Amino acid sequence: MTALANHTSGFATAYGVDPLSRSIEQQFNDLFEKEVAVFLVSTGTAANSLALATYAKPGGAVFCHEDAHINVDECHAPEFFTAGNKLIGIGGEHGKLTPDALRTAMNKVPDNNPMHGRPAAVSISQVTEFGTIYQLDEIQALADVAHSRNVPLHMDGARFANALVSLDVSPAEMTWKAGVDVLSFGGTKNGCWCAEAVVFFNPEESEGFEYLRKRAAQVFSKARFISAQFEGYLKDDDWLASARHANAMCMRLADGMRDIEGVRLPIEPQANELFPVFTKAQAARLEAAGAKFYDIPADFVSEDEVFLRLVTCFATTPEMVDEFLTHLRG
Amino acid sequence: MTALANHTSGFATAYGVDPLSRSIEQQFNDLFEKEVAVFLVSTGTAANSLALATYAKPGGAVFCHEDAHINVDECHAPEFFTAGNKLIGIGGEHGKLTPDALRTAMNKVPDNNPMHGRPAAVSISQVTEFGTIYQLDEIQALADVAHSRNVPLHMDGARFANALVSLDVSPAEMTWKAGVDVLSFGGTKNGCWCAEAVVFFNPEESEGFEYLRKRAAQVFSKARFISAQFEGYLKDDDWLASARHANAMCMRLADGMRDIEGVRLPIEPQANELFPVFTKAQAARLEAAGAKFYDIPADFVSEDEVFLRLVTCFATTPEMVDEFLTHLRG
Amino acid sequence: MTALANHTSGFATAYGVDPLSRSIEQQFNDLFEKEVAVFLVSTGTAANSLALATYAKPGGAVFCHEDAHINVDECHAPEFFTAGNKLIGIGGEHGKLTPDALRTAMNKVPDNNPMHGRPAAVSISQVTEFGTIYQLDEIQALADVAHSRNVPLHMDGARFANALVSLDVSPAEMTWKAGVDVLSFGGTKNGCWCAEAVVFFNPEESEGFEYLRKRAAQVFSKARFISAQFEGYLKDDDWLASARHANAMCMRLADGMRDIEGVRLPIEPQANELFPVFTKAQAARLEAAGAKFYDIPADFVSEDEVFLRLVTCFATTPEMVDEFLTHLRG
Amino acid sequence: MTALANHTSGFATAYGVDPLSRSIEQQFNDLFEKEVAVFLVSTGTAANSLALATYAKPGGAVFCHEDAHINVDECHAPEFFTAGNKLIGIGGEHGKLTPDALRTAMNKVPDNNPMHGRPAAVSISQVTEFGTIYQLDEIQALADVAHSRNVPLHMDGARFANALVSLDVSPAEMTWKAGVDVLSFGGTKNGCWCAEAVVFFNPEESEGFEYLRKRAAQVFSKARFISAQFEGYLKDDDWLASARHANAMCMRLADGMRDIEGVRLPIEPQANELFPVFTKAQAARLEAAGAKFYDIPADFVSEDEVFLRLVTCFATTPEMVDEFLTHLRG
CATH class of the missing domain: 3.90.1150.10 (Aspartate Aminotransferase, domain 1)
Structure with missing residues (x-):
């Protein structure tokens, strides 16, 4: 009976949220000690690009380190998925942004001057592209600069687990408690075949993300092939x-x-x-x-x-x- | 030694073509009795959207059945990946386009009149969205109309295998021998977890597709998770x-x-x-x-x-x- | 002294709002008996595309008559400026949409099903592409359908003046009082060289439009060449x-x-x-x-x-x- | 009779090339001592963005000075019109690029590595953003670097006339004879109301530009309002x-x-x-x-x-x- 699954033009049962997917949501809530909105995708580039696309605006600029993966290693996918937002690369020793350098760069995109566009987001990588790690107060200081211009702080966590165990802090401490608004949570570089997630710490900001993800060709009829990887990955702290x-x-x-x-x-x-x-x-x-x-x-x-x-x-x-x-x- | 894999900024060894991927290419060449260019992606929407994006042009229009999956079930991903090409849906009984209806629709987009845009591609689904199948001569007739306007014929083959065994013809006969230029070859609906491919029958037309795919966030560091599915899928005619x-x-x-x-x-x-x-x-x-x-x-x-x-x-x-x-x- | 105009990287004095532009704003407020947000652009296609882009969403669909100028005569500019929103053309006698036909078309894009996308806007042309005119109650009925799905009603007013004098009603009556949210106000087809405007009747919805317009290459260093046309156009009811x-x-x-x-x-x-x-x-x-x-x-x-x-x-x-x-x- | 101008859905007579437009084409051919393809647009941002969009590719990168108008003063219109190509800003004294700095930057985007994208164009400003001027041999040296990577050299000539008279050379010498492939020819900053042109020195490369321009909402029903400005501008060397x-x-x-x-x-x-x-x-x-x-x-x-x-x-x-x-x- 089940195998004769009925699908209307909506393919509702094939693409719907299955129980496994729901349990993943609970796992992420538990992990971050907070109700989050979590969306599974298949690549880190998709996670980063769609996280940034959520906050994109006409004339928007994303501020990041000049060596950031989003800036030099993703074939300009962030520019594409944001419909042409500009990534503004900023120098910084050993792959790390400083609040001063960030503030200076953002000041060149002042409010109320359409010629120069406007800020859309700030993005940092934790671990950075040079294997270094932001301390919690360093994250908070960058978040403060971003928030002072009313844009979110995105964290590219392709190596999230490696940073976490290095700092010996909790996932909550390294993210929303330090001012992070949205996270690309990576499983692939730590053992999964293909398992990445976008985590919104202010769930209401994820409104419409389902459409963004489907339009990005990142919705899987057999979504449990990703969710099952995450379930195994997060179980019993194996990932850590x-x-x-x-x-x-x-x-x-x-x-x-x-x-x-x-x-x-x-x-x-x-x-x-x-x-x-x-x-x-x-x-x-x-x-x-x-x-x-x-x-x-x-x-x-x-x-x-x-x-x-x-x-x-x-x-x-x-x-x-x-x-x-x-x-x-x- | 291998595990201490070295990656430069190019991540060459992680993202490179592994031997398994190469064997897939040979499998597709054999399958289609022709040297083809084949690119693995993770969803049918990605396959369709990127196939069409390859041929997209400013002001381009893609002609398809009004009930086509690309027209009504993909959250307008084809419009997005083509940077705003228009999909022009055409009526037709039981999900099938006729050459006359196609010609009439294409005539409304004449040459040399930028207001109306210009044709970019024609797309058909085999099996169609109503479970029907184009005969070989019907495919050829639609290809002739498309080619008379200098655009390719794309086949959405989400259910390619089901059509093939129904017609009892070879993959070559149902595609390039009948005028098909590019194919979305679907494995997911016939048993794979997540395995779709874009197949170009004129390999030179795929120039630059690697960039299109990477920019679409469809390149996997562990690409063999897709290629291995295809290898198993195509082996010993299990898929048929x-x-x-x-x-x-x-x-x-x-x-x-x-x-x-x-x-x-x-x-x-x-x-x-x-x-x-x-x-x-x-x-x-x-x-x-x-x-x-x-x-x-x-x-x-x-x-x-x-x-x-x-x-x-x-x-x-x-x-x-x-x-x-x-x-x-x- | 003035001629030695100083411009920083912001070109503030060249691109700024000059007194003439400000007087245009007042003229539009007076014309529509309401505080509106008005933005001058140089072509009707720009006005339509940017009005729709203001309300665009990932996966968004714009519902319009199948013969609408935006659907068939603008080289798919609306699709481009909305980053790939789909225009869904609806049949209707003599160029006019009916509420029933609109409702049926919108029902095919239900809420909460990302595959099919979601409504972004409804657009009508007044005068229509076949020289016919919507009566006030017809406009209101279409607005009601649009608003029931939480999207705005856009009016392509390339021939706004011709409709106005034909109905013998006021600009306010034919727009916001009948449920119109945003208007492409055309001057070019009624005597101007090149003078079009986007008028928002809920000014707060125009937030960010300045960026949209600048990014669309529609901001003029000598903006008064457009505003002066409008000033002359609207003076003494010459336009009527x-x-x-x-x-x-x-x-x-x-x-x-x-x-x-x-x-x-x-x-x-x-x-x-x-x-x-x-x-x-x-x-x-x-x-x-x-x-x-x-x-x-x-x-x-x-x-x-x-x-x-x-x-x-x-x-x-x-x-x-x-x-x-x-x-x-x- | 003329006033009863008939327009089909193509609006052929309103939007067609009028005799004045044709004479403009001849004026540009004469000016550059070569058959060129010339397209009038209304703003410098449109000229630059569409010139670059002509050569855009998925994953493409445009190399320019970090202070270039296209990089910091156009609200990211070039990124938008190129569907997300990246602008890579390069340092250089007094607003000028050097061949070495250009080569180094382009080497970071090597051939055949999709992660990093690929070159799409090189763009220089003549006059630069700091009022300086490239000598003819400097232009040629930059063109050589661009051409060695198979991409065109674009010149943003917003102040073309000022550079020309400063160098005391001919338009041909400062452009195609020095390796320039495409030019944004500006009239607005030298006295016109609103008159900019894109000039292709290899006319065949402009194939499809008509669609790009129309889709960009830069085609005017009364195009002679721009062409007339150019006619006056170029007559009798007044512009010089x-x-x-x-x-x-x-x-x-x-x-x-x-x-x-x-x-x-x-x-x-x-x-x-x-x-x-x-x-x-x-x-x-x-x-x-x-x-x-x-x-x-x-x-x-x-x-x-x-x-x-x-x-x-x-x-x-x-x-x-x-x-x-x-x-x-x-």
């Missing part, structure tokens, strides 16, 4: 254990490098990403052993050096780390 | 067996209804969708037994009748069909 | 006199045709547009005399006939009309 | 005389300031814009005398100074300049 492990492996890797001649760590790691400088000889040795990486252009490396990005994950073992270090030592 | 079964269950359902008083079948089924008219008493009896459905507004039913849509699938058993018929008989 | 004259010439033309054999008037003229059926011989005679026209496809004309559109304007003289009729008589 | 005069007044102003204590000229003027540093006392004195200006934020001024922008025009007289200098001297 995964992140804790990935971070620990990153620290083991960093610590193992500190005494190796020729290696420099210009950015102290705080989560599961490491940005070392190797000599070209070291890099060549690792590549000969099977590692693949590309260098990041940087003006602080010499001609004989390369600047790289290494990422550890839930599946990285101490043995892998040690093997890597062995090759690095040569 | 599933479709054949679903179609057979639909015919069993239809045949079982023919002698039941009060039931009418205004549209003869050709695939796995059935559109019967029941009396309200029959519908109520089925609902009491647990079935859920909504009626489709129709001017050919009386006040005591309802017009419904029933769908069978790979998981439908003869016992389910018979149980349904038992309840229907009362 | 122009419209009255154009309408009168249209009636003279229609009346002169009534006794000419072979001529039919399937649509009774109400403003300054006439849609006669001529014999092909009559049309040929007129063309030989220098007239240029194209026929409108119509299923109610015979093979020997053509269906045409004629427009009279402020500059049309009785002598011109009579000369035309002379040629028509042959 | 106007620009020459404006530039001369700017030099007179600059020269008059050089011996005034407290005044600095950090940027040497080359056209009709001057960017002096005044003491706050001087600025106050000028304001008391009726001048209005806002300061531009700058890090090279002391607390007692302001950095300003002054513009001279065709209507500026030597007496005005001298009066201004008198007030400045105090």
